[in-house]
Amino acid sequence: MSVSTDPPRATSPAGAWRSLARVVNPLLPWIGAAVALGLLVGFVVVGVFKPDTAFSSGAYAGGTGAAAGAVADVKFDIELGDLYVKPSSIDVPRGAKVVLNVVNKGAMDHSLALEGRDEPMIKPGGSTTINWDALTKSTQAWCTVPGHKAAGMVLAVNVQGDTAAAADHTTGAAAASNSAKIDANAKPAAGWKAYDPILKPADGNKVHEIEMRVKESKIEVAPGVQQNLWTFNGTAPGPVLRGKVGDIFRVKLVNDGTMNHSIDFHASKVSPDVEMRSIKPGESLVYEFKAEYAGVFTYHCGAAPMIHHMGNGMFGAVIVDPPNLPKVDKEIVLIQSELYLGPNGEVQDLTKMLANDSDGAAFNGYFNQYAFQPIEVKRGERVRAWVVNAAINDELAFHTVGTIFDTVWKEGNYQLKRGGPDHGGSQTLDLSPTQGGFVEFTLDAPGNYTFVNHEMRNLSRGAAGVFSVK
Ligand SMILES: [Cu+2]
Structure with a gap:
């Protein structure tokens, strides 16, 4: 029975x-759709009202003494918190080296790892500088603590001129579609x-x-x-x-x-x-x-x-x-x-x-x-x-x-x-x-x-x- x-x-x-x-x-x-809609509205509201003006909405903050003809390095201030990355996307010129000043304002350890590579954890209240070599295509960086990426701790890295940026996005509802089914x-x-x-x-x-x-x-x-x-x-x-x-x-x-x-x-x-x-x-x-x-x-x-x-x-x-x-x-x-x-x-x-x-x-x-x-x-x-x-x-x-x-x-x-x-x-x-x-x-x-x-x-x-x- x-x-x-x-x-x-x-x-x-x-x-x-x-x-x-x-x-x-x-x-x-219907219940699922209602929940999903609520979630979407929540994300949109956060997206519109949350960004801090101090971060200039993810536009790059300036160059560092580039030689003529070369692409200048770009720097960003990134804030990690409990289950967010602020800003949640950055625009990077093709071929530029990227310098990130990352601060952890959350109550738990976090990291910010380009494509999930090995990066040390940043303690609550701690900060670190991360350097990336020149990027040629759009990608992502995320927190490698289990579950944190799925919860939204993802930084979209949009390389200018690469239109594939938005398509490669595997968090949230998209990730849920790979979940096991009963x-x-x-x-x-x-x-x-x-x-x-x-x-x-x-x-x-x-x-x-x-x-x-x-x-x-x-x-x-x-x-x-x-x-x-x-x-x-x-x-x-x-x-x-x-x-x-x-x-x-x-x-x-x-x-x-x-x-x-x-x-x-x-x-x-x-x-x-x-x-x-x-x-x-x-x-x-x-x-x-x-x-x-x-x-x-x-x-x-x-x-x-x-x-x-x-x-x-x-x-x-x-x-x-x-x-x-x-x-x-x-x-x-x-x-x-x-x-x-x-x-x-x-x-x-x-x-x-x-x-x-x-x-x-x-x-x-x-x-x-x-x-x-x-x-x-x-x-x-x-x-x-x-x-x-x-x-x-x-x-x-x-x-x-x-x-x-x-x-x-x-x-x-x-x-x-x-x-x-x-x-x-x-x-x-x-x-x-x-x-x-x-x-x-x-x-x-x-x-x-x-x-x-x-x-x-x-x-x-x-x-x-x-x-x-x-
Ligand atoms: Cu536990």
Whole structure:
């Protein structure tokens, strides 16, 4: 049984759900077009109003003592910032040598590399002089930090008289067209295994020592689609940490990656300047906190740009049990995230993340994961599903078809407790980005119970799975 891959069968409830999903799909191009239009308008507005007059709109600023008959060198002042290059284009006479005075006014490292060649990083507040040999055709320079080019950190270098200038432009929407595509009819290869959703009880230790190694590696996120994810311990989501109020979590973060990373535990009260600081490749830090509050907390990398690090796999959950939490028959964890696909095997697309233009969503990191491998539940057993919304942009409306939640705990509080005086029922747990909670329910007859993000566009694009009762 699967959610989005079988033909619709209106006679079964699950079939009706699939039909519903197909009703939504035709609307998606319109939604995409609206987003693209908004983005375009945004770029135009920035293009018209942002340029600083100090840079004379990218016209060259003057020559340096050229001999008669030779083409004078040209100089430009270039400002780099967090995800922009100012000006964004320069005009260069054919055959002129180019001198760039480059300053980094951003809060993170950047570079400006002609055609992506090796150039040193410029620290925040730093500056450097870059020399280019005479150019004969129009080209580009860009920031070589992963994702920054796609986010717009590109300098168009227009060599005068070369009309190919505008055509060779591979950023933004054009880059997105090379991105990997999810085939809704594809299935995982034989031997594929789902992320184990079963959650073990807290181990009873008062101190939890955990090593979290940052790894950048290719991981399958949908059938046939791999992305170069940035992860904690090699999976996205990273490991689920669990303990009780009063416990100590001592986490050693080791950066085995190629860029700065950090970790931010929402379960902690610490100085962000200390524990949450970014560390360079090869470095490590110890982040220790006492769990003073019960909750279902997100953790994520906070290195800049945070949206890219969190969106490209650096997220997970810490569960601090509420006091007197009753035992149940089965506990599972479902962490929802979104997919913003880059080209196959490459990092996810920062531009799409900023534009909230996702390709889909996932529970525990894989598109339609538990539709491909349903979660088995025994008839009548009490299930507690811990749910976290680790998506960077969209809401999670967690709903399970064919049951009612009799217990809901969200963001530190029971909203509904089994056997309580009101004895109401809950249909959907609503979670904004980073929020978490749990629901409890039973499934009383054999069948396939689809669980979804009832925010409909993600329901039909990967944020769905199945509880199977034999
Ligand atoms: Cu990171």
